[in-house]
Amino acid sequence: MNNYIFAGCDTVKLAEKYKTPLYVMSEDYIKDRLREIREDFLDKNPKTMAVYASKAFLTKEMARIIKESGIGMDVVSGGELYTAIQVEFPMEKIIFHGNNKTIDELELAIENNVGRIVVDHLEEMDIIEEIAKKHNKKVHILFRISPGIDSHTHKYIQTGQVDSKFGIPLDEKTIKTAMEKVLKLEFTELLGFHFHIGSQISDNGNHIKAIQIMTQLMKKVKDEYGFIVKELNTGGGYGIHYSESEERKPLAYFTDSIIEEIEDRCKEYELERPLVIIEPGRWVVGEAGITIYTIGAIKEIPGIRTYVSIDGGMPDNPRPSLYEAKYEAIVINKAEEELTDVVTVAGKCCESGDILIWDLKVPKVETGDMLAVLSTGAYNYSMSSNYNRIPRPAVVMLSEGKDRLIVKRENYDDILRNDI
Numbered sequence: 107m108n109n110y111i112f113a114g115c116d117t118v119k120l121a122e123k124y125k126t127p128l129y130v131m132s133e134d135y136i137k138d139r140l141r142e143i144r145e146d147f148l149d150k151n152p153k154t155m156a157v158y159a160s161k162a163f164l165t166k167e168m169a170r171i172i173k174e175s176g177i178g179m180d181v182v183s184g185g186e187l188y189t190a191i192q193v194e195f196p197m198e199k200i201i202f203h204g205n206n207k208t209i210d211e212l213e214l215a216i217e218n219n220v221g222r223i224v225v226d227h228l229e230e231m232d233i234i235e236e237i238a239k240k241h242n243k244k245v246h247i248l249f250r251i252s253p254g255i256d257s258h259t260h261k262y263i264q265t266g267q268v269d270s271k272f273g274i275p276l277d278e279k280t281i282k283t284a285m286e287k288v289l290k291l292e293f294t295e296l297l298g299f300h301f302h303i304g305s306q307i308s309d310n311g312n313h314i315k316a317i318q319i320m321t322q323l324m325k326k327v328k329d330e331y332g333f334i335v336k337e338l339n340t341g342g343g344y345g346i347h348y349s350e351s352e353e354r355k356p357l358a359y360f361t362d363s364i365i366e367e368i369e370d371r372c373k374e375y376e377l378e379r380p381l382v383i384i385e386p387g388r389w390v391v392g393e394a395g396i397t398i399y400t401i402g403a404i405k406e407i408p409g410i411r412t413y414v415s416i417d418g419g420m421p422d423n424p425r426p427s428l429y430e431a432k433y434e435a436i437v438i439n440k441a442e443e444e445l446t447d448v449v450t451v452a453g454k455c456c457e458s459g460d461i462l463i464w465d466l467k468v469p470k471v472e473t474g475d476m477l478a479v480l481s482t483g484a485y486n487y488s489m490s491s492n493y494n495r496i497p498r499p500a501v502v503m504l505s506e507g508k509d510r511l512i513v514k515r516e517n518y519d520d521i522l523r524n525d526i
């Protein structure tokens with residue numbers, strides 16, 4: 107057969123059954139990554155915790171899969187938290203992030219007893235303390251610290267540099283104010299620190315540098331305030347394979363060196379090694395997903411290029427237009443045919459920047475052929491929009507060669523649902 111098989115399923119049959127565009131996710135792949143987290147990080151190292159960064163891909167079914175794995179979840183909004191609540195996700199395993207959490211979101215988090223809230227700016231502590239007092243609850247927090255590191259990734263997905271909207275700046279006066287303030291609070295307890303340097307990172311060097319900076323901070327707060335850091339959350343950011351120059355490394359490539367560096371620095375500074383937390387998102391789901399499209403208009407501009415337009419694009423995958431992200435793709439009904447042509451894959455939006463792939467090698471393509479774009483499991487469905495009032499595709503989950511619908515395709519009435 108000439109069709110492309112993904113996670114044991116014939117992708118052409120999936121497209122015929124569910125129509126296109128279609129997000130397809132492999133539960134087997136996701137479970138392999140979750141197992142790798144358990145075996146190569148949690149079981150291997152005592153005093154560790156892992157949470158899945160749900161912003162990468164979240165639906166109720168995904169939250170159930172994470173819940174079943176025993177791993178925790180990082181949420182960054184009331185909506186992500188609400189999804190977790192709806193599947194009765196164990197709240198003590200939730201870490202709540204965000205650079206501008208609203209009062210309503212903090213209320214929802216505290217009412218539901220989330221495990222940790224990551225404080226991103228100093229005034230947030232006052233709001234947390236007030237809500238915690240009102241509910242007579244103890245709230246555990248971490249400080250997100252901006253370690254001042256430029257990770258080697260796209261500017262829009264760097265987060266740990268000095269000039270960043272995220273985190274508490276690592277400056278003498280700010281840290282002093284933060285520490286003096288938190289140690290006076292009655293209902294809010296600081297457990298430790300968090301950092302996250304950016305996303306789609308292929309090298310462990312910057313995580314190591316960040317740890318050196320954070321462990322110095324741990325020593326400083328011990329010496330100056332007698333404060334013992336119990337937890338150090340090292341964020342996520344581990345890269346995956348999108349195109350030739352990018353690869354997904356085994357989790358241990360990052361986490362072994364993270365643990366080793368923390369242990370070494372703690373020994374050097376005579377600190378007890380804190381609980382170490384990781385928060386991978388993309389690494390868990392990125393390569394688990396593909397998006398299937400049908401090819402429509404084919405336009406040859408003689409001597410320049412051929413545009414092959416598909417029935418989706420920027421609304422279901424904004425990453426190429428936002429970050430110039432690169433993707434690979436396969437014509438799924440001609441998967442074994444020789445790649446004789448080079449085409450540019452264009453989305454259907456009224457937007458010149460809506461190009462999914464420049465210069466893709468393909469067999470001879472015709473209208474009606476189908477294309478699967480690979481590695482679309484992270485930050486595609488979760489970043490999708492209704493731009494041009496285009497309904498969102500359905501999401502199908504594959505497990506052991508079987509398919510099941512986990513998110514219905516939107517229709518035009520779904521788009522109108524809140525219009526008055």
Ligand SMILES: Cc1ncc(COP(=O)(O)O)c(C=O)c1O
Nearest residue numbers: 159302305342343385386387388
């Ligand atoms: C605080 C925090 N943790 C974890 C992640 C997950 O990142 P990634 O999907 O790159 O692993 C992010 C997003 O970059 C983040 O902001």
Ligand SMILES: N[C@@H](CCCC[NH3+])C(=O)O
Nearest residue numbers: 263265305306425484485
């Ligand atoms: N949305 C980004 C990653 C953001 C990470 C969040 N801090 C991407 O698609 O690469």
